[in-house]
Amino acid sequence: MSNDIAITSQPGATVGTAAAIFSPEGMDRLVRFATLMADSKATVPQHLAGKPADCLAVTMQAAQWGMNPFAVAQKTHVVNGTLGYEAQLVNAVVSSSNLLSTRLNYRWDGDWSRVNGKSDKSPSLTVTVSAVLKGEAEPRELTISMAQAGVRNSPLWEQDPRQQLAYLCVKRWARLHAPDVLLGVYTPDELQETTPRVERDITPAAATAQGMNSLINSKTDQKEQARNEGRGPDEILKSFTDAASNAESVEKLDLIFNGGTWPDSKKRPGAKDALSGKWLEMATDVYNLRRDELNEVPM
Known part of the structure; x- marks a missing residue:
């Protein structure tokens, strides 16, 4: 049962949520896996323990992304009743997307030696994220500065502001240049697309x-x-x-x-x-x- 989910981490083996829902056998496997996952003690966070329905939602999202459901579960939090995914996980999802033909590239500008990540609003401290989409030749770029960083609740903003700003930039890059990446659902013809996109x-x-x-x-x-x-x-x-x-x-x-x-x-x-x-x-x-x-x- 667990092997059926584990193979989704291999390239090209991502499980489609729609296919699982409309396939009685596929949905049954996901439900049974989620039930087993909810019974876990040390391998799932407290907000998912004993909650098979929530575990099913995480399992289906992990299947769409082609990731280990237990690894995805460890990167979730509940805030104001809403399940949220950590920046590190979102960064991994975008970086490993089959929609990209290259890895994400980062460039930091400005003097980061004395930055206070919790309060710094300097427009000169920037990070630029770029990547090439499949079927294209030129990279798409997005640059943001510390002045554009809003909520900074994570202690990592103080410990590693460069990393946190990069995570934020990746999220905004994906929303702007490839909003479907975070949906995690692709058709075979989209993944195999080789002709350049004409804008x-x-x-x-x-x-x-x-x-x-x-x-x-x-x-x-x-x-x-x-x-x-x-x-x-x-x-x-x-x-x-x-x-x-x-x-x-x-x-x-x-x-x-x-x-x-x-x-x-x-x-x-x-x-x-x-x-x-x-x-x-x-x-x-x-x-x-x-x-x-x-x-x-x-x-």
Whole structure:
């Protein structure tokens, strides 16, 4: 029984959650494994011990990522009733993703010799994360500074701020350049993709909540005109991702995603009103990740 899960750590052997759910035999194996896992004492954290349903959720997520369920379980915490995943685990998930053709590369700039990781807000202390996606030739980069690091509850911010900022940058890099990586679900044709991805030459995406709303709150004829000029769900998704990353509160994030009445008393739709299908799924994942981050759920 345990071997069925263990083989998911091998390349190409990732178990699809949908396949397991709709296969009586596959789901039965996962349930039996989760029950066994819940009976463990020293090998699972206290918040999972004796809780087969929670263990099943962790097991299914581990299967999607192709990782050992017990190792994944040790990297989880419950904060405000929500199960969160440690930054180290998220970093490992992104680094080992089959969507990447190279390992993640890091570059630190600035004088880190006297940095106070708990309080430093210097914009000159930065880390740049880059990686090449399969089917592409040029690396995609993202740079963030200590000034952009919000919640710093972990003691590691004081002990190793360079590492913590790198973890944060990896999460934001994945949300921006490959939001589906953290979903952990890929089809065989996506994994075997070898043809270069062709990106349209479009105008710069809106990086603020105001810019996001100007896109999704346009008149019907304006939407059609924008679409004809190259604006479509890809641009709206990127605009939402940028706006969500810049949201400073859960309330603002909710307005950007769900829509509602803004501080200027105007009612505007959200990103979920402008997107559908796979774009809405990816936007929802970005929303949930950013909401967890703002709620201080450890990632």
